[in-house]
Amino acid sequence: EDKVVQSPLSLVVHEGDTVTLNCSYEVTNFRSLLWYKQEKKAPTFLFMLTSSGIEKKSGRLSSILDKKELFSILNITATQTGDSAVYLCALMRSGTDKLIFGTGTRLQVFP
């Protein structure tokens, strides 16, 4: 059975800290791994990773995928209070439209 496990479940940090969120998975016919940020409503797309070892970067956020060890990490440097959200990792298999989500990591950044 396909599985996506995120850790930690929650994280509390102060502004300026760097955080690393983890996502490990088990899936047949891996196609891609996606990261989303969810505040109050819609998940906002962050990154889509399909190739191992390639870092995707956007400002203070970056992510990398290790297809051999079956995990991905999401890094946020110099955190700000606006980074407070639930970060969701989702898996997509080849030949399917379905996203399989992990339970998310709830990040709280305090001033």
Place this chain on the structure above:
Amino acid sequence: DTEVTQTPKHLVMGMTNKKSLKCEQHMGHRAMYWYKQKAKKPPELMFVYSYEKLSINESVPSRFSPECPNSSLLNLHLHALQPEDSALYLCASSQDQTGRVDGYTFGSGTRLTVV
């Protein structure tokens, strides 16, 4: 236009009511989805439409009835819902069946309360 628009944003309905949720995108995406999200849980897939045809139904009860009138519109018709159906209903779209290029784009959701 890079958005998925959902209406209404909030809906309160009785168990005997009939209502519809609407979703619209003008990105030319060929696949559209309904997800259901309960509090503090990740989204769960309900339906997938690809090229205006229903391609996946995740064993959703028949009180939920999807409809795709054209490639830009997706509806979810609701009838005789139960209080446990209260949730955030998210619509999403992607480029094609395998969600290439930019992954999925989600709408802001409809928060449904069944009383």
